Amino acid sequence: MxxxxxxxxxxxxxxxxxxxxxxxxxxxxxxxxxxxxxxxxxxxxxxxxxxxxxxxxxxxxxxxxxxxxxxxxxxxxxxxxxxxxxxxxxxxxxxxxxxxxxxxxxxxxxxxxxxxxxxxxxxxxxxxxxxxxxxxxxxxxxxxxxxxxxxxxxxxxxxxxxxxxxxxxxxxxxxxxxxxxxxxxxxxxxxxxxxxxxxxxxxxxxxxxxxWLGEPVSQEDTAIIGRLAILEAMKRKVDDDGAIEIGADIARMGNDRTVFKKRKGLRLIETRSYTKLRTTEVCDKLEAFAGYDKKTLIKVDDTGVGGGVTDEMMKRGYNVLAINFGAKPMDSDKYPNLISEAWFYMATIMPTIQLDMKDDVLMELSNRHWKMDTKGRRGVESKDDYKKRGFRSPDEADATILCFYTPHSTSEFRLRII
Structure with missing residues (x-):
């Protein structure tokens, strides 16, 4: 009992x-x-x-x-x-x-x-x-x-x-x-x-x-892309009419990720992420990601170690557009460098695209800050400054930016932007 x-x-x-x-x-x-x-x-x-x-x-x-x-x-x-x-x-x-x-x-x-x-x-x-x-x-x-x-x-x-x-x-x-x-x-x-x-x-x-109300942490006013706009893009359904394009952000350090993003028209359709790959291994993975279609436009972050991937993919006969994020922007009156221009371009097209629902993507796209330089131009904070605020390298965001970024002239896909 x-x-x-x-x-x-x-x-x-x-x-x-x-x-x-x-x-x-x-x-x-x-x-x-x-x-x-x-x-x-x-x-x-x-x-x-x-x-x-x-x-x-x-x-x-x-x-x-x-x-x-x-x-x-x-x-x-x-x-x-x-x-x-x-x-x-x-x-x-x-x-x-x-x-x-x-x-x-x-x-x-x-x-x-x-x-x-x-x-x-x-x-x-x-x-x-x-x-x-x-x-x-x-x-x-x-x-x-x-x-x-x-x-x-x-x-x-x-x-x-x-x-x-x-x-x-x-x-x-x-x-x-x-x-x-x-x-x-x-x-x-x-x-x-x-x-x-x-x-x-x-x-x-x-x-x-x-x-006290259990709401998500609010986004700071200095963010380039609004969180609500990103969430709406993640919920949006758009037709996948249009060409396939790929963005490839290449890892630079041991814990950074190599991230591939593929879109068809304005719809993101596939993502792959890797760590600790050698250049040839990255290229092998990228070939498979492109379905071995050498006509597909592949935009590679050519900054630093990305250049090796660009060169190797060109040797293999792929349609590569090498983008150096540190290069001069198309509109140098508004932006100090190409990466800033690409980020603000992403903000303008956000109401029209469809993204995958991923926590990393939301975090990285919504938390990148901007500041005004001495010439009144809006520049994205450096990757080092971003990481000092406690975030990991924004590889998912950068690959997404590359995937959707469309330079004013892409007639010469093999030309490096320098």
């Missing part, structure tokens, strides 16, 4: 689906003070008291247990006096049902995650940071009959991989709900300290929208 004492628990109705075992995926997203983390933790602790469960608590990066939800679960267990749980510095286990909580980061524990067996529930906290690669590992790993994936996060960008997969695409057996601070405030549970913090942040509308 169960001798555990009965305790009274206040559990908000907005989170009741956490007890519904028919869902494969449960998603709660929104701003600060919504109670997401606590209610998920409480639901899992309660469910673990009714039957044996193997629960993986994870996030993209977890260097120490302090980075995990271990403390959240420990605090809930102590608050309600659930003495049937044994809590150590590394583990949480229910002595009666055998429920156990496991803690591991996704990015640095891929093989460990893949080898885990019998996981009933995987809870991904701070899921806005989870990469597409990590999602591809996690979802098929949690494959036990009746198993569930639970995600909680505050959106960072419109195309956070977890948001695209489980909210925008909304696969079968998925429950998704946005919750904000008003959920706790209506129940009289929003702490005064959070109210004061919220009211202070309300002085900055963009900060308030992201932190």
């Amino acid at each position: 169960d001798q555990r004492p009965t305790v009274k628990i206040q559990f908000l109705n907005e989170f009741r689906e956490l007890f519904n075992e028919s869902w494969r995926n449960i998603v709660f997203y929104g701003g600060r003070g919504s109670g997401k983390t606590r209610h998920i933790g409480l639901a899992l602790v309660l469910r673990g008291r009714t039957k044996r469960l193997r629960i993986l608590a994870t996030r993209e990066i977890q260097n120490t247990l302090a980075d995990s939800v271990h403390k959240v679960l420990k605090d809930i267990i102590e608050q309600y006096g659930f003495t049937d749980y044994e809590v150590t510095d590394k583990t949480i286990r229910n002595r009666i049902t055998g429920t156990e909580f496991l803690f591991a980061g996704l990015r640095h524990n891929v093989n460990e995650i893949k080898s885990m067996e019998g996981i009933d529930i995987a809870w991904v906290e701070e899921a806005q940071s989870i990469s597409e690669d990590s999602l591809k590992v996690l979802a098929p790993t949690i494959r036990k009959t009746g198993s569930q994936l639970i995600f909680s996060y505050n959106r960072l960008n419109e195309l956070d991989p977890v948001h695209v997969r489980y909210v925008i695409k909304n696969p079968a057996k998925t429950y998704a709900r946005k919750v904000n601070f008003d959920v706790l405030e209506r129940a009289g549970l929003l702490p005064e300290a959070l109210k004061l913090e919220r009211d202070e942040d309300a002085k900055d509308p963009a900060l308030y929208a992201h932190v």
Whole structure:
């Protein structure tokens, strides 16, 4: 006979689906003070008291247990006096049902995650940071009959991989709900300290929208291409009438990517990305990407190491237009260099094209800044400055720019622009 004492628990109705075992995926997203983390933790602790469960608590990066939800679960267990749980510095286990909580980061524990067996529930906290690669590992790993994936996060960008997969695409057996601070405030549970913090942040509308309303991070005014315009291009459907053209951005450093983009008319139809390829290997891949059609126009970033690819592809008889982004622009009164002209050209055609829905593309196209030079010309920030702001090399964006960029005169496709 169960001798555990009965305790009274206040559990908000907005989170009741956490007890519904028919869902494969449960998603709660929104701003600060919504109670997401606590209610998920409480639901899992309660469910673990009714039957044996193997629960993986994870996030993209977890260097120490302090980075995990271990403390959240420990605090809930102590608050309600659930003495049937044994809590150590590394583990949480229910002595009666055998429920156990496991803690591991996704990015640095891929093989460990893949080898885990019998996981009933995987809870991904701070899921806005989870990469597409990590999602591809996690979802098929949690494959036990009746198993569930639970995600909680505050959106960072419109195309956070977890948001695209489980909210925008909304696969079968998925429950998704946005919750904000008003959920706790209506129940009289929003702490005064959070109210004061919220009211202070309300002085900055963009900060308030992201932190408290769960909206994606706002785009800065100095961005060349508006985020909304990019999203509309990603949702747009256009005919693929027109010639096929390819843009190829060639990697310059070890962690940079070589990216190929192909369009037919105004519709982007294919993308390929590679790392750590030699020049001949890049050319082999590029030939295959072009379908070995030597009439297809291939625009190669000829800056730096790209020149080797240009030369080799020309030797192989391909229709190559070599573009040096550092070269003189067509309109030197408006732009200091060709790359700036190409970026602003991209901004003008954005309302007419169709792009692929990729988080990297959105991030890189929407976050490149511009500034005015001493001659009143608009110039795109350097790649080094862009990377200093915490972004990786904008290879997806540069390949997209190349793919759609149309110089005023392309009659001599083999002529380098210098």
